[in-house]
Amino acid sequence: MKHIAYFVLAMAAAADVARAQMAPPMPMTAAQFASSTTGQSVTLAVRVDRLARESLDAELLERVSDALYKPTGKRVSLYVPVETSFVMGSMSDLKPGAVVFVYAVTTTAAHADVKKIIVLTPYVKVE
Helix, strand or coil, X not given: CHHHHHHHHHHHHHHHHHHHHHCCCCCCCHHHHXXXXXXXXXXXXXXXXXXXXCEEXXXXXXXXXXCEEEEEEEEEEEECCCCCEEEEXXXXXXXXXXXXXXXXXXXXXXXXXXXXXXXXXXXXXXX
């Protein structure tokens, strides 16, 4: 009986860990990004304006809920090397209007180097 109780507790703990890993990342606000320092890791929600070679111009988005974001009017320029890791989606999804999470490192004001991208376009709305 004691072993069954331990098994049930272990399964419950594993389920909590899995839920925590499945939660979407919490993006920075435009103000937080504006005050980030060079070399700081940042997580941003953005809407793609254009991608030219390895330079992505985008608008920062503010999270309202997991499925709803609103535009901030603040622009950001992101360096996206060809070898950038995509968790969901691919480089071909980075079209105007696409909504993505980026994990990046701040380089200068309103600029960052992207390390990882999650394409959210099919799952979220921007209003």
